[in-house]
Amino acid sequence: MLVNNNAQALSTVQQLKRPDMDPANAAASALYSGALQVAQQSVTLPAAQKELDKAGDRIDEAFAKTRVHMQAGSARSEFTDYMTKTPAERIRDQLLKERGLTLEELNAMPAEQQQAFAKEVSERFKQQQQQQVAAKTADPQAQAVKETLAAI
Known part of the structure; x- marks a missing residue:
């Protein structure tokens, strides 16, 4: 909170709150006092x-x-x-990246190497699905919280 030690401003505010004023003048005085405080703050807060x-x-x-x-x-x-991309395509791309290959290079390989690569993709896909199932069944309450948060 900023404090203004300006004696003139404080005396002005105090003069405006006189008990002998009628309610309309007191309300106007309060509004003026608020405006005065805002003006004082604008002098001290701008930086x-x-x-x-x-x-x-x-x-x-x-x-x-x-x-x-x-x-x-x-x-x-x-x-x-x-x-x-499908999850299998994502896994394929990840395996290609791990091996430093491109899709064109994979397609240029002999058929048996392509089949071995496809088999590895399917094995990883199965592992990924098993991990997801295990995560869901391990703690159903935690999974319910995750699904609720994901829905939000």
Whole structure:
């Protein structure tokens, strides 16, 4: 809380609160007193408020820049591509990345290597499903909380 030790301002506020005033004058006096306090605060707060405003502006600007980059850049298209893939395709892409291969290189491999790769993808997919089932059955109450939070 800011304290104004200005004796003139305090005496002005005190003069406005006289008990001999009628209710209308007392109300007007109270309004004037409030306006006076706001005026005094505006004299003492602007430096701090300006810094807060600048910080807020910088944050807003950073978010705006990030949003523009997301919309214009490849990140958005990559995210959209990722989200449209099936879980098996995601696992395939992860395995390709782990091995340093591209999809074209995989397609150029002999059929038996492609089948072995497809088998590994299906095994990982099964493991992932089993982990999800185990997580759901391990603690049904925790899973219910997670689902509720996800729904929100």
